[in-house]
Amino acid sequence: MLAAPRRALVALVLVVLTLVSGGCGSKAGPGASAVSSNSLSATPPAGALQEVAPPGAVQELNERLNERAPQVRVLAPQDNALLPAGAWTLKLQVSDWPLSDAGALGLGPHLVVQIDDQAPIRITSFEGASAVAMPDLRPGSHRITVYAARPWGEAVKAPGGSTQIRVHRVARNAAELPASGSAQLIAASPDAQQAMEPVLIDWLLLDAPLQNLRGDDARWRLRISVNGDSFLVDRQTPLWLKGFKRGSNAVQLELLDGRGDPLNPPFNSVVREVVIGSPGPQPAWLRPRLSATDLALLSGEQPVAEAEPETTAAPEPKPLNSTAQPSAPSREPESPATSEPQAEKQPPAEPAPPTPTVPQAALQPSSEPEPSPEPEQPASAAIPTAGRASSKDNDPAIGNPDPEAPTPSEEPNLPAEATPPEAQAQANSKSSAVTQTTPERLAPQTSLTGSARDQVNADGELLKPSPRGPLAGLREKLGG
Structure with missing residues (x-):
């Protein structure tokens, strides 16, 4: 009879101990907050983000x-x-x-x-x-x-x-x-x-x-x-x-x-x-x-200054006739100093005056040695003085001219055709006005007429009169 109350008491004690142990285990320890915080994980953006x-x-x-x-x-x-x-x-x-x-x-x-x-x-x-x-x-x-x-x-x-x-x-x-x-x-x-x-x-x-x-x-x-x-x-x-x-x-x-x-x-x-x-x-x-x-x-691998030519737009091509790309070189206009005399180089042909009779002795070549030819002068200097043959160079009484003082008649660049004195004088006046560097020449003092070409040989040298002999005056009077 006493065994039953003991068993009941033991069972009651076990139940109480079980309840007490369960309640103690449910209490939060000091590390409970840290454990729960570990469940905090990354979350994706919310809302419209x-x-x-x-x-x-x-x-x-x-x-x-x-x-x-x-x-x-x-x-x-x-x-x-x-x-x-x-x-x-x-x-x-x-x-x-x-x-x-x-x-x-x-x-x-x-x-x-x-x-x-x-x-x-x-x-x-x-x-x-x-x-x-x-x-x-x-x-x-x-x-x-x-x-x-x-x-x-x-x-x-x-x-x-x-x-x-x-x-x-x-x-x-x-x-x-x-x-x-x-x-x-x-x-x-x-x-x-x-x-x-x-x-x-x-x-x-x-x-x-x-x-x-x-x-x-x-x-x-x-x-x-x-x-x-x-x-x-x-x-x-x-x-x-x-x-x-x-x-x-x-x-x-x-x-x-x-x-x-x-x-x-x-x-x-x-x-x-x-x-x-x-x-x-x-x-x-x-x-x-x-x-x-x-x-x-x-990325910093290339400076901005080195890349500027590549990033800027290329210039538009200019027309061929622009100054940046000149076309084929054109001929420059002739200067007034050379173009004007050449324009009057061949005036209208006029009948040449009659050629005076030259003594036969004057046409014969001279036996005296001829002076060496003088160097050629520019055409601009020869053209305005064409036809200015001096009387001293052709007068038999005077003799041979001084070779150290050549006259304009010795210049080889002379017009192919005869030029009248009036046209020649007009050309001389225009040429002297245009060419400032040409020295002033003396006025012609010859009484001869005709072209200066008649006073030179085929090679351009002045004709040399033959020395006067003892019978020169008699021949002139007789006309032969």
Whole structure:
């Protein structure tokens, strides 16, 4: 009889123990919140937002720029330096990264200098990187972040592609700086370049905890909110989004820890404005494809100055009769000094006057040696003096002329036909007026008539009269 109450009591005790153990196991332990937070996973964009592939030009440029490993260093000032008042200079050094400005195409690979969360300063030349003029800083502490950027503003995530120093003005203020070694969020995009879709969302994480080393190992999340629609990402990969409204759009980036709480606030929450439809040309990297020249310019492989002749339009061809492409050379007009005398070189033929009877003795060749012929003179000097034979050269009483003083009658270039004295005088007057360099000649003093051709031999030399003999006067009187 006593065995039954014992069994009932034992059964009751077992039931109580079972209930107590079950209730204790249902209580939440200290690690329950962390376990539940690991279930927080990346979510796709919500609402009208849509993730799309990068533009074709971006993919082409990435193929070339991904081969580089930029290394960025700050040479001056030193980390934790105390800066004086006024403007100061930041000296940078970069290797294995081209710095260029592609002109009308936009920026090429460049460096970005960012003070705290202010607007970025973009550097497109090595000369500019060696000495960057920086504005005056307000008193307190500041973060100076420098990183290599692609033409569309995406930050290079490779090790060495970014660096940061901390500087102070007047005095150091620890409250304005995140704890040393703690995670920092630097918003690289969107910025003023994003005026049309798709919009690049990109960021840079400094000293962020490593994650995804094993399953369910999430140390941080990035929450992206666009006009109130939010989604989470757990990888440092740039996003290209569509679905923005026309006009102003609010974009917020927040860095969260594994539990979904803000990580290292208030330094890791950034708000940017994106204005869609603002005036301005479309960036070249939004094109579906790039030409070989544009690809070389935007990747920094070719300077803009060397590619200008290829990008400019070729000039239109000019007509053949233009001054740039002259036609066959035309004959130059003859100068008045030579054309006018030749125009009167052959005047209308008139009957020649009767030729005077020359003594037989004068026609016989002279036995005396003839003087050497004088050099030929230009036709312009010979033409106006044709027919000016001097009487001293043909008078038998005077004798042979002086060979050192040749007369115009000795010139070989004489007209083929006889010229009347009136026409010859008119030609002489016109020629002397045109040719200023011809010396003035004395007026003819001969009483002979006829052409000067009658006074020279066939070879152009003057006829030499025979010496007068003792019977010369008697022959003249007798007419024979």
